[in-house]
Amino acid sequence: MPPAPQEANATSTASPALQCYRGLLVLQHRGQDAAGIVSYDNTTHMFAAEKGRGLVAQVFDQQRIDKLSGYMAIGHTRYATIGTDGENDIQPMMTGIPFGLAMAHNGNILNYFSLAQRLNKDFRRQLLTHNDLEVLIHYFAHYLTEKSGGIPDQKTFTFYNISSAVGKIFDTMVGGYAVVSLIANEGLIAFRDPKGLRPLVLGARDNQDGSRTYCFASETIALTYLGYDYVRDIAPGEVAFVAKDGTLQTATVRKEEKTAPCMFEWVYFSGAEGAQGGTSVYAARLNLGMRLGMRGREAIMRGEIAPDVVMPVPDTSRPAAISVADALKLPYREGLIKNRYVQRSFILGTQEKREQAVELKLSPVRSEIEGKNIFLIDDSIVRGTTAKKIVAMLKRYGAKSITLGITCPPHRYACYYGIDFPDASKLLARGKSAEDIAEWLGADKVIYLDAEDLRQAIGINDMCMACLDGKYPTETKESAAFSAQRHTAGGKT
Ligand code: SF4
Secondary structure (H helix, E strand, O other), X not given: OOOOOOOOOOHHHOOHHHHHHHHHHHOHHHOOOEEEEEEEEOOOOEEEEEEEEOOHHHHOOHHHHHHOOOOEEEEEEEOOOXXXXXXXXXXXXXXXXXXXXXXXXXXXXXXXXXXXXXXXXXXXXXXXXXXXXHHHHHHHHHHHHOOOOOOOOOOOOOHHHHHHHHHHHHHHOOEEEEEEEEEOOOEEEEEEOOOOOOOOEEEEEEOOOOOEEEEEEOOHHHHHHHOOEEEEEOOOOEEEEEEOOOOEEEEEOOOXXXXXXXXXXXXXXXXXXXXXXXXXXXXXXXXXHHHHHHHHHHHHHXXXXXXXXXXXXXXXXXXXXXXXXXXXXXXXXXXXXXXXXXXXXXXXXXXXXXXXXXXXXXXXXXXXXXXXXXXEEEOOOOOOHHHHHHHHHHHHOOOOEEEEEEOOXXXXXXXXXXXXXOOHHHOXXXXXXXXXXXXXXXXXXXXXXXXXXXXXXXXXXXXXXHHHHOOOOOOOOOHHHHHHHHHXXXXXX
């Protein structure tokens, strides 16, 4: 492993690229396939890019960070929900025509395949990757220079023109996307899809010389780690532009009656120590556990279960399991110890990798398992791969009975917005009752929360729950093509 990039001491004096690197380290849980950083240097008028497959700490060393000079930078950790494992599909991506533009995004463009065809047919653009970001870059560059005949002029980079180009992106791109972008010699843009499906937060730091530095990230934990104050979430349909003189302008380009932030951010995806939509992720998980405790108590009263201990599947489910134990006045025990050097299995790309990871990442503690009636808490069952292996492992170590408590309703529908389950037929709960699911997993019982539990626990009424109830917040007429073609493009299931 190469030596990690160092910073003398103060975060505030770190270069933008070094700050990106450090931010990516704390957001590593969002993607473990690849990582990249692009910076822009206004003295040389050059972009610099460093990318690679693997974890952030494996991709970057001091030498690579030193090459990323400049006063602004964007970075990305990849979790492939579209495209291939190839180097070409690693974000951020760049173009030099019709002006210098670098971009990274979190999410998926649902109508990517038809837009890619249109770009090729109508605009004669040759796509060089299988990543939907490339389509976004082409359209954004086109909309920004549309009025000036494809060549930038004095008005191209005004905030008015930028906002209007983002509005056209909203009209064109169906899906969930949070975008950050560098325009060479101009500044940094950030925007979020009109439904707010994918998260984006704004942070600021006051410098000693009276200036302010801004930072955009998927989660507040990156802001905290880098010494920025959390200002607010970028609103659904909002665009922000930090000009080269450091001034920030923001505008709501599209205001939808109902927004739909992804419920899975609170349930599973985001780091527990942060907040999404102003709601603490940890507190939401405690609340989810409290409601699961209530469901557990009902099952105990009906004589269906008689647990001795409450046990989390580490790590995401820990706060919920603590709450369940509190609610049921039962001991909380850690019967599965996680090997922290093995990647999160859900976001590993292939079924084979996921199955190997379960074996490698969890070690059972026999003294806490043998002879016990276990109330095992997990955040979700998506494909069932992990849960089935864990149940078998606990039984092998002498568990008397296993009730699986899930802090989420059953996943029965595909996600087209940036979480990797685009094919509903692969979801365990599809067409199955809780009893069928328990039987398939080898568990004695499975208890799920329902949609109302989820709303109450997170404290937000309007969330995307499409993978639970099939009510998609955007139109989905190209969803079949999205699910099918992402395989041919090398995407993952
Ligand atoms: S479908 Fe599910 S995972 Fe996808 S954005 Fe909606 S809530 Fe999140």
